[in-house]
Structure formats: structure tokens, C-alpha cells
Amino acid sequence: MTLHVTNTLTGETEPFEPQDPENVLLYYCGLTVSDPPHLGHARSWVHVDVMHRWLEHLGYDVRHVENFTDINEKIVARVGEDDLGEDEQEVAETYIERTLADMRSLNLHRAEVYPRVSEHVPEIIDLVETLVDRGYAYESNGSVYFDVTSFEEYGKLSNQELEEIESQGDPDERSEKRNPADFALWKAGGVDENAVLEHRHDGVDLGCAHTKAETWDSPWGEGRPGWHIECSAMSMTHLGETLDVHVGGRDLVFPHHENEIAQSEAATGQVFANYWLHCELFQMDDEKMSSSLGNFVTVEDAVERWGTNVLRTFLTAGSYNSKQLYSDETIDEAEERWDRLERAHRSAVEAVDSPDARTKVEDDDLRSAVSDAREEFTAAMNDDFNTREAQSALLSIATAINRHVGSADDDSEGEYDYRGLHRAIEALEELGDVLGLSFVGETTGTADLAGDVVELVLDVRDREREDENYERADELRDELEALGIEVQDTDEGATYRLPSGE
């Protein structure tokens, strides 16, 4: 059973074969850092992270590069707003720092490199020169455009006919372009004042944008790089001419990824990327979640509110390549699933550590459920990273644990299958880690302290219960619950669970 992925380029699900059987070169189209990252970005990040983790689980050495676009008129449009910064670079830096913090809070594996466009202008200029030399690009009034008619396969990713694309363009929009669909590789002069105005938030006013935006010298005069060329330049710099996997949001297929293919393959004569994987978008009511529509929930707020594990359970609740509904209900359901996993894990740990766990007891149902779940998990992940099915497999381990622990408790002998439980815990932790879920509780001083305080309250409550003063006991339980602390009375006394994500 090998990994299969759905390739946008062919529209087919294909066996995954990297160029080097031991390495995977993976490039992910990162953010333009002009707004705080929202859950839509988090969804893509988490899915790329899960791909990364699964590929490593399969034994590949993953070289993962993810860019930051720090040159863009949208960034210039934020200059002077709040405390973001006084020029394009400062604003970009502010958002990059926030973005990296968000990524850490989501428990993402760090990429090998997070290249920035501003550091790669020389490579961009070289690439544009190559395209001009090879006849794929032309200079016009100090700007350089890619001639889409010169690249025969233009449209192959988004499956469009050039004629059709051409008819979309405004014919007299820019007389300096040869064809309406030609796109800028290099833009003459400073930042486009109108474009900046268009992206500026209401009520923000500042002087001339030209002074806030950077420009670079080039063979065609002073100017700024175009939007699409950066990814080609950066991926080639860090990963070479042919990538194994290129991942990005579905909304980038055209024109961004189409243009990346055209400019890269025209320049090198090599295939730019063998597998194109696209993450689908969040749907809120009847529209997508997006920065420009303003209907988003920031990553920072979401992590604060639900915690990393619940969020990751939610974000992997559907396949990366199918749309997902965002609503309070769907998040609550993810929380239920995570809670179920966490409770089962905890109950297994308690059971295996108890004196009732015997190495000579064998529960075949438990053991086979765990090994079946491992197989199901593997099959699901190999089937185009089916994270939802993978979650199902994890949940089935939880059910098996609960059944085993429950039936042992009912049984007069009350013995647990030590090895079986051990395997179940190991499977939960190992497979959970592939989804970036962590069962390791908080061990900081504050959590310890909170735990001690809860124990104290529960001791008091126990005494009330012994005196059959249930009213007071229930009050205490309700008060703890109001603080997010879940109390459960069991035969061996009360147990509690602190709020997750704390």
C-alpha cells in the first residue's frame, strides 16, 4: 500500500513517487503578510504540516520550504496603521513575527526555510533576464512582461484555453502589454499609488506611498518584482528546478500557479513540479472565509478560545482537498471528538499504571481493535491524506479502551490487559502525533498549582458526600465546571480534567 495523491495537473489520483526515493522536495505558497493570519490559513498550514509529518512517518526526508511575501502593495497600504510600522519592511516584519507565533501555537513542524521575497530580488532579476534572453518575456516602458503566447502549455494547470483566458482581459487596459493575459515579471517605478489606496483600510491616511515602499535597481531601471515570479525564484533557489510537491490554496490555481509553471518551465526547460496539491477553502454560510471579505476568525483568537488540539481536530475534520463548513457547531463537534480521545487516553494511562494491570491478562478484542485501527489509519493517510478517516481510526481506539476498562471494572476480578493498554496508548500517541495532536498534559507550574487546588476542593467535596450533604457537593462540582474543570465521579473517587489548551 503506497501513498496516493490527487494531482491538480492531471486531475487524477496518482501513486506518489518523488524523484529521489528518500527525499521529498515540498514547496508551499505562503502568506502575503498584510493581515493577521486567519483560520483559513491555519487549515492549509495544518494540512501541509500533516502531509509533512506523514511523509516523514513513511520514512522520507522532507525538505519543506514555505515563503513569506513581504513585498506587496497591500503591505504598503498598512504603513502607518496602528503600530504596524513606518514602511513596507517594518509592516512586513511585524506580521511575519505574528505569523510565526501563530504557527508555533498550532504545533506546526518548522519548515526548513521561510524565504522572503525581499531577500531574493537578485535571483528574481536573474530569472527575468533569462526569460527575456530566451524570448519568453519582453521589456516595455521599463516593465517586463511574460508573453503567454510563447509558452505553448499555458493553461495546463487550470485547464483553460489561452483564447478563453485572453478574451477575459481588458483589451485596452495596458497598451504596453502585447496580449491581455501577459503578466508582469518586473514593474517599473515605485509602488502603484492606486493599488495601495484600494487596499487601505477605512480611516487610515498617510502621505505619499512612494516613500514607504522599496524599489530595486534592475537592467530595466528602478522597479519592483511582479507577484508570481517570486515563488519560482525562491523555490529554485532553495529546492532546485523541479519540485516533488507544490502545495497551495485552491484560490491560487489561476493565475498564480499557472504563471509559476509558465515562467519556471520556460526558463529551465524542466518540469516545475510533479505533484500539485491544492487545499480547499473554508465556507462560512454561503461564501469563503477570506481576508478581503473580512469574515475571518484570526488564528490567535481561535487558539486562545479552543486550544491547539481542538483546533487541529477541527481543521483535519475533512480532506485537505474538499471544502469545509465553518460554524460554531462544527467546531463544537471537533471539541467533542478531541475530548473523547483525551479521556480515553487518560483512562488508559490510569489503568495501565494501576496495580490491576496484569502482564498475564490478554484481551484479544482490545488488541485486535488497536492493530485494526493502525491499519485503518495508515490506509486512510495513504489515500490522499484522508485525515477524517484517520480520525475515525483514532476514535475506534478510544472506544476499544473504554470498553476494556469498563468491562474490567464491572468484572469481579477487575484486571486490565497491561500490554494491550500499553499498545493502545502508544498507538494513540504515535498516530495522534501524525495529526499533530498531543496527549502530553501541561506540566508547567501553573497547571500543577491548578491541579493541587482542584484536588483540595475535591477533598472537601468528598467529605460533604460522605456526610450525604449532596447539595453542597453538587454546588462545588458546578462551580468547578463553571471554571472549565470537568469533574467525574467514579468508583475510585472523583477525577477531574483541566480545560484543554491551557
Add this chain to the structure above:
RNA sequence: GCCAAGGUGGCAGAGUCCGGCCGAACGCAGCUGCCUGCAGAGCAGCCCACCGCCGGUUCAAAUCCGGCCCUUGGCUCCA
């Protein structure tokens, strides 16, 4: 208008590539029983699906073919 993806139970969401094990997974919600001082959690079981519509192929279709309707995304910055 053109390109792409999709329409499966009350919700959410797998399964569709390789037709039969799908009388449709997993979870949530609802119901019953067990457990419990009560609650929660847990377990066992139940309930809810003519798989968008129409037609075709087949011994057999959610799954293949044709037509239609609808939704979403892209064609402008966007994960």
C-alpha cells in the same frame, strides 16, 4: 459566459478512482437499558438516508454513461 470542484441521515462528514462486503464509516444530536445519591463520563443497543433530479448500461450502481437542476471556488488581491 468560460474553467474547476461538489450535491450522501437532524448536523457534520467518509465512501464514488478499482460496481456487489454500502441494508452506507466515525463523531454529534435524539431514544432505551446498564452504571450512578444525582449529574457527567462510559458501555450495550436503537432511531434517522429511496445517496440532487431524469434516463441508460449491468445479474448487480451512492459508485459507470448521458441529460438537467442547484451550490461553491477561479476568471481581480486572496490559503
